[in-house]
Amino acid sequence: MNKKPKIILDTDPGGDDIFALLWLQSLVRQNLAEIVAITTAQGNVEAEVTFACASQVMGLLGLESSIPLGKGVICQQLEIGDAAYIHGNDGMGGLSGTLPKSQHNFEIAPAADEVIIEQLSASPGQITIIAIAPLTNLAAAEEKCPGILKLAKEIIIMGGAFQVPGNVTANAEFNIGFNPEAAEIVFQSRTDIVVLPLDITNKLIFTPEMAVELTKEQQNHSISKFVMALTEFMTKTSLVYRQTEGKNGFLIHDAATIAYLFYPETLLLQRGNVEIELNGKLTKGQTFLDHRHFPKSQSNSWVALEVDNYNLLACFIEDLKHL
């Protein structure tokens, strides 16, 4: 019996998204995971760019073009701009020219919410959604087809900041703060959402030395060259924006979702009811957990609040050698 997880990756590449996809594909190569679809979201850069970026990286990694690639549902009334200042205008540090051309056509691509609805309906209870972008696509699927997100085996989200500052405002983390209303819909859709917040991803500093280690056997391989160049770019912008306590490296936030699925021993999770501020003048998009010792009538999530970052990164590096 084949028990390997079937996965939809909802992503807005984005440097750390690309590293999450590299990790996932390295597990596919080891016959430990299956990617059933990739849906791209508007977020770090605009929808057309995240789509092209994902398509190009799929080409680099040799992912089959038969894997559906959804284009992001457009989010209206944005209060927060994208994060091209961190990830580059093409979402990958200006490296798009070094990769194979995009193999998917944005105009005729299916919408991400349609892909999610179709996949979950066809295989109820079997597909894990890894969401490493603003939750616009998942929310659109739930609004179009109420109850559809319950058909996922599990929903794993990189997002939120509980006992640490936000990264897009003083209080909000990017994936939640970019579209808090969408996040609210997703968190109300079921009672077992898994959340990997900044509290733990702020500790996942990937360094140029680690990039050298994982590429040293095959320095001239196109994937190795891409990893080295992307690491160099992301490290530079991360230092400018003071994301790594001055350490030479960058945060691979989104890769924490892969760790949860395949290396759960590196994480400690707390049960709780995640709530999202939708109205606050200074706190919109902030995520909350009530830590008071009062009886709680409900919980909707499992939230990771501690991480064994050394071992998580060690697993990441060893797996990526399989690409």
Ligand SMILES: [Ca+2]
């Ligand atoms: Ca992302």
